[in-house]
Amino acid sequence: MSQTSALIDTLKRQLRSQGKTYADVASWLELSEASVKRLFAEQHITLERLERICDQLNLEFSELVQAMQEEEHRLQELTQAQEQSIVDDRELFLVAVCVINGYRFDEIHRQYQLSEAQCTRQLLALERLKLIDLLPGNRIRRRVAANFRWRPGGPIQRFFQQYIATEFFHSRFDGDNEKLIVLNGLLSHAGNVEWQQTMQRLANEFHALCERESGLPIHQRFGTTSVLAVRQWQSTLFKDVARGSYQKSNRV
Structure with a gap:
């Protein structure tokens, strides 16, 4: 993660800890809420604006940097x-x-x-x-960082794939607290990379929401699992009717 990304993530945590929203930041910076959301998403916030936000949080800019550095030293994944x-x-x-x-x-x-x-x-x-x-x-x-994760392809992720995934997907996903979205299309390599970046931002939002609600009593919070996955993949369902070289292509 770049220093800019880390600093803005730290700022978001400071805002959440004080119960502040994008609407509050918009009023401080005299911008629309949509503009503020775009600034955070694109991570294009000037030093002057950062300092104005810190002022409203009664936080020195140096304290924000220190909080970022402390977070960087927290555990992000295990061996x-x-x-x-x-x-x-x-x-x-x-x-x-x-x-x-x-x-x-x-x-x-x-x-x-x-x-x-x-x-x-x-x-x-x-x-x-x-x-x-x-x-x-x-x-x-x-002592774990806000973006702590299990190792990609590591023992815990493999355990999920081997034992938990079948149980997790054994659902119609039609309850009020359930949702299943399956997407299929054609993407270039660049498009695939862009989509993965979007997925990572969504994962960050999930962690942020968990952190924001961490102050609620435990009986008001419930175990929630969200699986984000993408794969350049062709089902074998239609392989027998594909022509020649298309049997090994990346078509749907």
Whole structure:
């Protein structure tokens, strides 16, 4: 991530932490809300405008930079071995997912059939993995970055593909809290790259929304999974009727 992207992401977190919106920023900068959204999306915010926003947040620009640097030192992903150690221990896996999603000690103990001793043992294991700091009173301080992710193609992602994906897609996706969109079309290599960038921005928005709602009581928040995937791919469904070289082409 570039320094500009990191700085703007940090600014977004500061805005969310104070309950401020694009509409607030628009009024501070005397711009339309659409213009502000475009500035953030394109990451074209001048230093003068950044300082004006910081002023409204009672934040020095140097403090914003410091917050960005602190975030950069937080854990963004685990090593292959660390992920494997989590996958190999179902109890540890459960507690890891809980703390990454902001559960407190008592919430883990209350929601799952784990004793206090079991919770403590697994939290200490996560502390050794540097995911958290376990503080006095069983308070949990996460050490993961806002954009923390499981390793692409790593043990946890493979575990999802092997065991969870089938269960996840075993749904009609017609409930109020469900949605399935399947898209199919023809894209150039450049178009594919652009679409992947759009997907990443959407993933960032998902993380931002989770962070924004992290202050809500746990009983008002629910486990939610969103799968974003794209693949230059041709189904074998029509392969037998394709002509010659088109059998190995990238056509639909």
